[in-house]
Amino acid sequence: MSHCKMTALALVATGALTITTMSIPASYAIDVDHGEVSQGADAADDAQQTFIVQLEDGAADLEGVRERLGQAVAAATPGATIEYVRDYHHVFEGFALKAPRSALKAIKGVRGVAAAFAEGTREPIMYPEFLWGGSAKITNPAGVTRADQAVQQGQGLVIEVIDTGLDTSHEAFAGSMDSTSLRLTQTDMTSLTASLGAGKGGAWVSDKIPFVYDYADGDTDVLVGYEHDRESYTRHVHGTRMAGLAAANDKAYRGAAPQAQLVVAKVVSDSWNVARDSDLLAALDDAMVIRPDTVAVSFMSDRDISGDAVRLYERAYDRLSNAGMTVVAPAGDYGRAEWRTLSPQMSSVGAPAAYSSVLSVAAVLRSNDQGEGGLAPWNSSSWGVNPDLRLKPEIAAPGGSVTSSEPGNEYDDETGTAEASAQVAGVAALVRQRIATDPAFAAMSAADKNAVITNLLMGTAHPIVDATKADGAFYSPRRVGAGLVDAVGATTSPVYPSVVGAADSSRPKAELGDGTDGWTFQVQLTNVSDAAHTYTLGGQALSEDVNFLLYTGHATNWTGKGIDLTFSSDSVTVPAKSSATVTITVTPTAEFASFAAEHTPQGTFIDGAVTFTSTDGQPDLTVPYLGFYGAEEQPTIFDSPVYGKGKIGTSTMTFHGLPLGQINPFDPEESMAISTNDRDLYIITRSAEENARTYAIPATILLRDVDKLTYTYTNETGEVVRSYEYGSVPKSHSYFNGRFTEVTTAEEHFDSTPIFKGYDAAGNELPDGAYTLTIEGTSTDATPTTQQLTHVIRLDTQAPVVSNLTITGEGNERTLSFDVTDSSYIAGYGFSSTADGAPFMQEKEYHWGEQGEDGLIHYHYDVPISTIAQRSGGDPSTVYLQVWDWPLNKGTVKVDLKAAPKTGEWKWGARGWWYRYEDGSYPSSAALVIDGSTYRFDASGYMRTGWVKDQGAWYYHEASGAQASGWVFSGARWYYLSPDSGVMVTGWVQVGSTWYYLSPDSGAMATGWLKEGGYWYYLQPGSGGMATGWLKIWGTWYHFADNGQLIS
Structure with missing residues (x-):
């Protein structure tokens, strides 16, 4: 028993939380009344929800499908109807419709429906509220990419900007256009508009801007006002900035492709800061009709990493690409998901940049630390790679403090990967113009011409040297892809690279998989000119530096001092109108193996670039490569629930947004005071006391993207008392909240909460006891795996x-x-x-x-x-x-x-013994210690014997009235009373070295066979002692484990 003096009670100091894993975002913490939090039936399931419905290929009977959808929804939710929001007929065949939330399963089951999912949202790449120092302004980004030196200016090309809108009256788009080269005239657009879906109401603005439409609000006003906050500022300026960087044509400020036309698709409403799936898909659907040459999408999402949504979007972007459009997207402004060497999975590239057909762009800035004019990756530019070890991002452009047009004839500098991707979209238009007009490409098919654009963009990009490294190491391609885009190189190089056997020959990058023995790959150089060209081979073999247990973001060039980078020849000559192939081998040696074993036992990346330096004045070429040294870790889905054992955090149960039970309930709820995660403290109640812990919400940290998550609460007998199911969820990543770093959780992405409050799904109170939460997830890997995480929550009322x-x-x-x-x-x-x-x-x-x-x-x-x-x-x-x-x-x-x-004496009365004090009074309805023994008295003052229930606990009093303890034989059954308090014990109890089982209902000692918690035990007849080892029972031998569980 714990003996406590009042004066000894004091706050036990705990270490402040220094790693970000135990805190839950405040925005999530207050969401306990959202969605599934209700104790009874899920009324939220009947709320109207917009669904995206994809039909099977060749589904000609559209009206029949609509009729079947109506019948299915009405059957699933009597009285419910369907409201059709949009039709899609170009990038895919399907609908956006509104129906009760509970109708999704019924919709998916309709004949003719290929897939369906609840509408989500994606965010524009937000501008950072502040930018760490060390970045110099880039007032002429076209000078950094050398777009201002290219012969091509974008004549005859169209760039579609799918974004927050545009100030169409801005002077940046009022420059003169070569009217003879316009691809989309006003007459053309009038004809095209009639064939559009949602964009039928679009408008012509000028030769520069032949089409604008607000898909979110259904009008042609594509400029959002400014309400003096960060979100509305982004809505107000973002699209105008992207259009300016891509194609501004004012004399004072010019984008990458100043003579290209701009199609503007506004997909963010004036009222909110996200793009809905139904609106974004409508813009993509119309793009299949307008057929711009380049599509710049500045929206990101980490929510559609898997499932029906990702399959539909990936197919949509594939169709745009296959139709001859170059789709460009920012890699994301999420930085790096993880810095610790315990987990090399640090990718934070979101969708659509993660998709194969979309060119993913990283941001670089002009760093004061890199010397005059030096460039470095922007810290918040998202790192790759994809979970399947595909290299993303693929190319880089200026994105730090970049000047561009802003509404009201203003110009200002902002930072983001969207800035970088808009410039690459413009440069892609220049390359397409070069291919269309250069006779050297005339013999290519339309598909090959479209594909070679990215060969030239990536192949002529320049690796970025890390000036902080004495060995001249490049920055990792996991940060910058092939390197800085070079408009002059891409529009003049007669030779372009490709990787032999690559999944996509238009992306010159070698994705080598995992292993420790090294890799070999081949690069093919294709020469479209009439003259032979020679290149000298070189390059670097990089691996990221480690400081204690953290990656640093910088790399060491291990070439020749731990990793051998060898070539089949030191130089290569590519014949005119032909191609040549070289073989590259990357071999880790013992020196690198020793480094990896000591510093990165979970494995690490070996990456770098192979360079081809022209000997005759042509643009140099680059091919990045990537391999994982080690066996890529098995797809562990859930981070550890044990504090200190997690790779990026701790999966826990929460109350008020903090790990449940980790601080005294009377202490201030402050995450910095929590330095552990004792899972024995997951206890809830139904008490009405202020701050009573009345619910538990999981906060699950995912190390992998998952296709599905289920949450199942079961009682001690395994019976399901509550369950929840959710769709695809992205893996967790860390972010700085202004005070410290936090880690995102799976539950933040749900529109309802998988809460446990001590009630079943029908709202009935559950009995006290232990309840197990089993969280099951299925990964999105090429070979999906299903894993479980469990928590035990105890209900104590x-x-x-x-x-x-x-x-x-x-x-x-x-x-x-x-x-x-x-x-x-x-x-x-x-x-x-x-x-x-x-x-x-x-x-x-x-x-x-x-x-x-x-x-x-x-x-x-x-x-x-x-x-x-x-x-x-x-x-x-x-x-x-x-x-x-x-x-x-x-x-x-x-x-x-x-x-x-008081002192007194025992007296005998008509009904038994009672205790008389000196003043004549007597104790009643009370427990009293007399001469060292505890006695209880009834309401009349008479001493009680036998079994007595007091304050919910059972006690036994001998014939003498004294409270008993230890073993008691009563009514032909044995009972055990606590030696300290005298309370009757139930359940398992160890007395001395022997275990006994006492009935949870009566407290009587059990004997014979017992099934408890799903296991069989045997309790010795007579003594009740739990059997272990071998025992012969009625002629049969049985084997029991040390914990008493039957083995055989």
């Missing part, structure tokens, strides 16, 4: 039991002593003037107490009565002792402080 309450001593030395028992730890005790009053004195408990043989936690307290009087502000004769357990169940006992110790 019973108040602490106070016993052996006595007053001893004289005068100022009088002391109130009492014992407390509970199935949970004690949070504190206090005193109040009334039974339900607020305490005038409250002391918090920071000791864990001692667990007795009865399985309960025991505490003993000694409180000076003088302290109680002082805290009360008077000299009370009666107070109420209040005791709270860890989930905040409260027990209350009346205490008479003025009662002096």
Whole structure:
């Protein structure tokens, strides 16, 4: 038993939380009333929801499908109807429709439906609220990419900007256009518009801007106002900035392709800061009709990593690409998901940049630390690679403090990967113009001409040298892809590279997979000119530096000093109108193996670039490569629930947004005070006390993208009492919240909460006991795996039991002593003037107490009565002792402080023994310690014998009236009473070295066969002792484990 003096209770200091894993975002913490939080049936399931429905290929019977959809929804939700929002007929065949949320399963089951999913949203790449120092302004980004030196200016090309809108009156788009080269005239657009889907109401603005439409609001006003906050600022300026970087044609400010026309698809409403799937898909659907040469999409999502949504979007972007469009997207502004070497999975590239057919662009900035004009990756530019070890991002452009047009004829500098991708979209248009007009490409098919654009863009990009490294190491292609885009190189190079056997020959990058023995790959150089060209081979073999247990973001060039980078020849000559192939071998040696074993035992990346330096004045060429040294870690889905064992965080259960039960409930709820995750403290109650822990919400950290998550709560017999199911969820990543770094959780992506409140799905109260939450997820890997994570939450609604309450001593030395028992730890005790009053004195408990043989936690307290009087502000004769357990169940006992110790004698009456005090009074309805033994008296004052229930606990009193402890034989059955408190014990109990099982209902000792918790046990007849080892029972031998469970 824990013996506590009141004066000894003090706050136990805990270390501040330094790693980001235990805190849950505040925006999530307050969401306990959202969606599934209700205790009863899920009314939220009947709310109207927009669904995207994809039809099977060749589904000609559209009206038949609509009719079947209506019937299916009405059958699933009687009285429900369907409202059709949009039709899609070009990039895919399908609908956007509104129906009850619960109808999704029925919709998916309709004949003719290929897939369906609830509409989501994607965010524009937001501008950072602040940018760390070290970045110089780039006032002429076209000068950095050398687009201003290219012969081509974008004549006859069209760039579609799918974004937040455009200030069509801005002077940046009012420059002169070569009217003879316009691809889209006003007449053309009038004809095309009639063939559009949602964009039929679009408008012609000028030769420069032949089409604008607001897909989100259904009008042609594509400029959003500014409401002086970060979100509305992004909506206000973002699209105008992207259009300016891609194709501004003012004399004072020019984009990458100033003579290209601009198609503007606004997909963000004036009222909110996200693009809905239905609107974004409508813009993509119309793009298949307009057929721009380049599509710039500045929206990101990490929510559609898998499932029906990703399959539809990936197919949509594939169709745009196959139709002859170059789709460009920012890699993302999420930085790096993880820096610790425990997990090399640090990718944060989102969709659509992660898709194969979309060119993914990283951002670089002009760094003051890199020397005059030096470039470096922007810290928040998203790292690759994809989970299947495909290299993303693929190319880089200026994105740090880049000047561009903003509404109201303004110009300003902002930072982001969207800035970089808009420039690459413009340069892609220049390359397409070069291919269309250069006779060297005339013999190519339309498909090959479209594909070779990215060969030239990536193949002529320049690796970016890390000026902080003395060895001249490049920055990793996992940060910058092939390197900085070079418009002049891409529009003049007669030779372009490709990787032999690559999944996509238009992307010159070698994706080598995992292993430790090294890799070999081949690069083919294709020459479209009439002259031979020669290149000298070179390159670097990189691996990221490690500082203690953290990656640094910088790499060492291990070439020749730990990794051998060899070529089939030192130079290669590519004949005119022909091609040549070289073989590259990357071989880690013992020196690198030693480094990796010591610093990156989970494996690490080896990457770099092979360079082809022209000997005759042609643009140099680059091919990045990527391999994972080691066996790529098995697709562990869930991060550890054990604090300190996680790779990026701790999967936990929460209350009020903090790990459940980790601090005393009377302490301030502050994440910095939590330095552990004791899973034994996952305890909830139904108490009405303020701050009572009345629910538990999981906060799950995912190391992999998952296709599906299910949450199942079961009781101790395995019966399901509550369950939830959700679709695809992205893996977690870290971010800085302004005070410290946090890690995102799976549950942040749900529109309902997988909460446990001690009720079943019908709203019925569940009994006290342990409930197991099983979270099951299926990964999105090429070979999906299904894994589980479990938590145990205990429901405790019973108040602490106070016993052996006595007053001893004289005068100022009088002391109130009492014992407390509970199935949970004690949070504190206090005193109040009334039974339900607020305490005038409250002391918090920071000791864990001692667990007795009865399985309960025991505490003993000694409180000076003088302290109680002082805290009360008077000299009370009666107070109420209040005791709270860890989930905040409260027990209350009346205490008479003025009662002096009384002496008396036993008397025999008509109904038995009673105890008479000297003043003639007697105890009634009370427990009293007399001569060292505890006695209980009924309401009439007579001594009680046998079984007595007091404050919810059972006690046994001998014929003498004295409270018993230890083993008691009563009614032909054995019982066990706590030696400390005398309370009857139930469940498993160890007495000495032997285990016994006592009925949870009656407390009687069990014998014979017992099935408990899904396992069989055998309790010896007569003694009740649990059997272990070999035992012959009725002629048959049985084998029991050390814990008593039957083995065979």
